[in-house]
Amino acid sequence: MQVDADGETYTPSAAKIKTLLATLLALPGRVVSTDQLVTELWGEEPPKSAHSSLYVYVSQLRKELNRLCGRGLPLETRHPGYLLKVGQQSIDFHEFLRMYRAGSAEFEEGAYREALRQFDGALAVWRDDAFSDAPRGPILSGMENRIRESRLSLIELRNEAEMRLGRYSRIIGELRALSEEHPFHETFQYQLMLALYKAERQVEALDVYHRTQSLLRDELGLDPGQRLQGMQQKILAGE
Numbered sequence: 001m002q003v004d005a006d007g008e009t010y011t012p013s014a015a016k017i018k019t020l021l022a023t024l025l026a027l028p029g030r031v032v033s034t035d036q037l038v039t040e041l042w043g044e045e046p047p048k049s050a051h052s053s054l055y056v057y058v059s060q061l062r063k064e065l066n067r068l069c070g071r072g073l074p075l076e077t078r079h080p081g082y083l084l085k086v087g088q089q090s091i092d093f094h095e096f097l098r099m100y101r102a103g104s105a106e107f108e109e110g111a112y113r114e115a116l117r118q119f120d121g122a123l124a125v126w127r128d129d130a131f132s133d134a135p136r137g138p139i140l141s142g143m144e145n146r147i148r149e150s151r152l153s154l155i156e157l158r159n160e161a162e163m164r165l166g167r168y169s170r171i172i173g174e175l176r177a178l179s180e181e182h183p184f185h186e187t188f189q190y191q192l193m194l195a196l197y198k199a200e201r202q203v204e205a206l207d208v209y210h211r212t213q214s215l216l217r218d219e220l221g222l223d224p225g226q227r228l229q230g231m232q233q234k235i236l237a238g239e
Contacts, residue, residue: 001134005068012061016041018134020057024075024084025091026143033081040137058082093147096125100154112161119158126151152185159191168198179208183215186225193231205235 001018003010012018023040024032038050047053062075074085088094103118130147131140155178162171175192182188189212196205209224209232216222223229 001131003065003068008068010064010068012064014057014060015135016053017057017061019137019140020054020061021084022131022134023137023139024082025086026139028084028086028088028091028094031078031081031083032139035080036139037081040139043137092125093130093150096122096154097150099125100150103154104157107157107161112164115161116158116165119154119161122154123151123158152182156187156191159188163191163195163198168195171195172199172201183212184220186212186228189224190228190231193228193235197235202235206232209235 001012001022003021012021019041020037023037034051034054037054038046041054041057042050058075058077065074076083076085089098099118099122103115103122106112106115106118130144134140136144159171159175159178172192172195175188175195178185178188179192189208193205193208196202196208209228212228213224216224224232
């Protein structure tokens with residue numbers, strides 16, 4: 001968690017204040033109720049002092065934000081809770097989404113090099129896993145899932161753009177790393193198989209299929225999806 005304003009940086013040191021700030025940033029421009037914040041900070045069985053402690057944390061956070069932002073009073077008390085007045089353009093995840101959407105539009109137009117520039121810019125926003133240094137409750141856990149899935153979807157599309165440009169050999173290393181990091185993510189396995197086959201490495205492409213098939217059967221009792229099966233059949237048929 002980090003706030004940058006006018007050349008200064010603020011990183012909360014207390015875990016509860018990090019979670020408080022992250023929760024308010026996850027719902028920009030929306031009032032987050034005190035009950036939601038209490039649950040996020042202490043879970044379903046909060047201590048009796050939770051609401052009074054929340055008030056103290058809000059006061060401490062407001063003091064730091066006011067120091068950074070001057071008279072803007074970015075953290076306001078609004079019934080039934082608190083509102084952090086910050087535009088989406090000031091939050092790194094929403095900057096990521098803006099470039100992701102721009103790149104997707106370029107991709108649909110067939111402008112793959114321009115799409116890659118947007119995708120790479122979006123990935124450059126990333127510093128670490130979302131909320132990696134803030135304890136998470138239900139709001140942040142849901143947001144973390146959304147952020148992670150958005151990043152994986154962008155990477156899928158970025159890989160596709162690279163292959164549309166014929167850069168199969170160039171991305172094999174990256175695809176191998178992705179397939180190992182996400183062994184149940186069939187799109188990455190599919191893309192790795194395609195890149196290997198197009199790079200005239202048919203045996204390695206089929207090996208990816210067999211490893212994925214074994215993993216799915218051993219761990220989940222499932223067979224690969226139709227897309228992966230179809231890729232295997234096309235490789236075997238030389239299509």
